[in-house]
Amino acid sequence: MPDQTKIERRYADIAADHGGMIARMAAAYEREPAARQDLEQDIHMHLWRSLAVFRDQCSPATWTWRVAHNVCARHVEMAARRRPANGWVVLDGTDLPDSRATPETVTDDRLTLERLYALIDRLRPADRQVVLLYLEDVDAAGIAEITGLTPGAVATRIHRIKALLARGFEKEAQP
Amino acid sequence: MTHTPTDPKTLWKEQALPAQTLTPAMLETRARRLDDRIRTRNLWEFVAGGLVVAASIAIAALTLLSSPWNAPALTIAGGFILLGLGALVAMWQLRRRTSPPRIDGAAPTLGHYRAELVRQRDALRSVFRWYIAPFLPGFILIYGATLFDAGALWSVLLPALATLIFLSWVVYANHRAAACIDTEIADLDRTAQET
Numbered sequence: 001m002p003d004q005t006k007i008e009r010r011y012a013d014i015a016a017d018h019g020g021m022i023a024r025m026a027a028a029y030e031r032e033p034a035a036r037q038d039l040e041q042d043i044h045m046h047l048w049r050s051l052a053v054f055r056d057q058c059s060p061a062t063w064t065w066r067v068a069h070n071v072c073a074r075h076v077e078m079a080a081r082r083r084p085a086n087g088w089v090v091l092d093g094t095d096l097p098d099s100r101a102t103p104e105t106v107t108d109d110r111l112t113l114e115r116l117y118a119l120i121d122r123l124r125p126a127d128r129q130v131v132l133l134y135l136e137d138v139d140a141a142g143i144a145e146i147t148g149l150t151p152g153a154v155a156t157r158i159h160r161i162k163a164l165l166a167r168g169f170e171k172e173a174q175p
Numbered sequence: 176m177t178h179t180p181t182d183p184k185t186l187w188k189e190q191a192l193p194a195q196t197l198t199p200a201m202l203e204t205r206a207r208r209l210d211d212r213i214r215t216r217n218l219w220e221f222v223a224g225g226l227v228v229a230a231s232i233a234i235a236a237l238t239l240l241s242s243p244w245n246a247p248a249l250t251i252a253g254g255f256i257l258l259g260l261g262a263l264v265a266m267w268q269l270r271r272r273t274s275p276p277r278i279d280g281a282a283p284t285l286g287h288y289r290a291e292l293v294r295q296r297d298a299l300r301s302v303f304r305w306y307i308a309p310f311l312p313g314f315i316l317i318y319g320a321t322l323f324d325a326g327a328l329w330s331v332l333l334p335a336l337a338t339l340i341f342l343s344w345v346v347y348a349n350h351r352a353a354a355c356i357d358t359e360i361a362d363l364d365r366t367a368q369e370t
Binding site: 024 | 184186190194195197205206278279280281282283287362363366367
């Protein structure tokens with residue numbers, strides 16, 4: 001087992017490199033601020049604990065992504081159980097939710113972000129993970145390694161995500 | 176007015192969301208709190224199990240003390256002791272089958288998620304074997320004791336029927352939940368097979 005000093009050093013490096021991503025992922029899985037902070041700390045705690053069994057099976061970034069997604073998946077598990085089967089949406093069968101849009105507010109980036117969050121919240125776990133990784137600029141090979149999807153499935157999903165985001169943003173660009 | 180939207184990736188990554196910094200001491204505390212929660216839950220389970228066994232033994236003893244040691248009394252007393260033991264087995268199984276494994280990053284996320292779903296589905300689907308069956312010998316002996324007295328048969332018919340309906344409902348509800356998880360697993364498998 002790696003010694004504690006090594007684990008702490010490794011954790012510090014990961015937290016410095018990926019702390020922002022962890023915060024954004026927690027926000028994508030939990031909108032209530034206090035619960036979100038709690039989830040973020042949970043991710044850090046599980047990540048820190050997991051480093052005791054980290055043997056460079058993959059890159060630290062991939063390891064971090066996987067731990068973070070696994071913690072978040074467990075966090076939403078109960079909520080997902082309560083969600084009706086038709087509560088999920090598919091990537092190519094939806095638009096960015098726009099229930100609050102008015103001519104005055106539609107130009108606001110913040111609203112776009114809110115709509116993005118609302119969309120992410122309604123996606124199935126596999127789609128949600130791909131969207132989040134895409135937004136974090138992880139390339140297709142990286143997404144495949146983290147999620148276990150085939151490169152082809154990742155490519156298909158990225159194509160749908162791009163189309164979906166383009167549709168949403170086109171709407172925003174309308175006068 | 177026309178608005179040139181920011182690229183979604185940029186918008187996403189530049190949102191004002193400060194990352195929390197946790198020191199090793201804070202992480203230790205949080206990990207300890209999690210372990211304490213699990214330990215407390217386990218302790219309560221043991222206490223509850225102990226109470227069930229104690230209550231079963233007390234009822235068995237009361238049955239034997241309040242009536243002659245004939246076949247019906249011995250059968251009922253034995254039934255309550257088996258019921259207590261059954262509760263212990265069910266509680267042990269509940270803990271064994273519902274404690275989630277430790278999280279790490281060794282496996283791809285969807286594989287990990289699928290394994291979790293399979294574990295939960297199997298636990299729900301086999302609920303009769305590990306949660307209902309341990310209670311059955313106790314119930315059978317308790318209700319079966321009335322066979323010694325034809326006059327008492329009708330008095331236990333209603334409670335026996337209520338027990339049967341309740342246990343059937345538990346099995347049915349768990350099977351329904353397992354079917355929902357199965358749908359999710361099938362969906363994940365379809366996703367994984369896409370090329």
